[in-house]
Amino acid sequence: MDISYFGNPNASNPYHHYNKNNNIAPSSSSDFINFSDYLVLDDVVFVDNNNNINNQEYYSSWSQSSETEQSSDKAASSSTTTTAADVVINQGLISDETSINNNNTTTTTTIKRKTGGIKENTVEVSPRITFRTRSQLEIMDDGYKWRKYGKKSVKNSPNPRNYYKCSGERCGVKKRVERDREDSSYVLTTYEGVHNHESPCTSYYTSPVSSNLVYSDQWTSANSSSSN
DNA sequence: CGGCTTTGACCGGCGC
């Protein structure tokens, strides 16, 4: 799965596709933004297997967010200076997902559904994914248009948290951006929901080589003219 | 004028 499906905040890096295949790490962009060290999926942290920026594999997880304690638990577990691995261990939330460790070909997808609601069978699966990105700027063009609808100060953190909603018609995908409480040089970008439309920067074209329909992101070629 | 920010009000869940 391509991580840009979720609207990767690092998408402003025009070379993020190259990084997956080649070892080309343009210094111009790495000075600006380094790729996430790990991902947080529904408040579950997945550490990259080999901590290699150029060979990252990504894991996806759909999970119904029925728990609200996780944030407080995380706060407790990260009271001391923790590395990414510590967070995972302390939370102990990947018990069923341990198979992903050290096996970069295994992609574990967990699907939980809230069943037996008093109301309808409104199985409202809202995947939540969080990127932790080292960046000085938190305004990152990920290809979608976001409308800010709130700002709140985070407890125990000097940094506020911004709330965005996708401007797409009938699309309720939400996004929150805040600076890491521990290390303000990191930005936590959390996406929630699935777009009911394509990214306005997504295009399809016919490959001149194979004449197959190829999926592409325009920021590889048109990112410089991105609006915002 | 239309779409977006800003910002305090508001609201629901939860713990006491």
Place this chain on the structure above:
DNA sequence: GCGCCGGTCAAAGCCG
């Protein structure tokens, strides 16, 4: 019930 807390609303303002 009350107050905290995280999240959302919406009126007013800003900007092209």
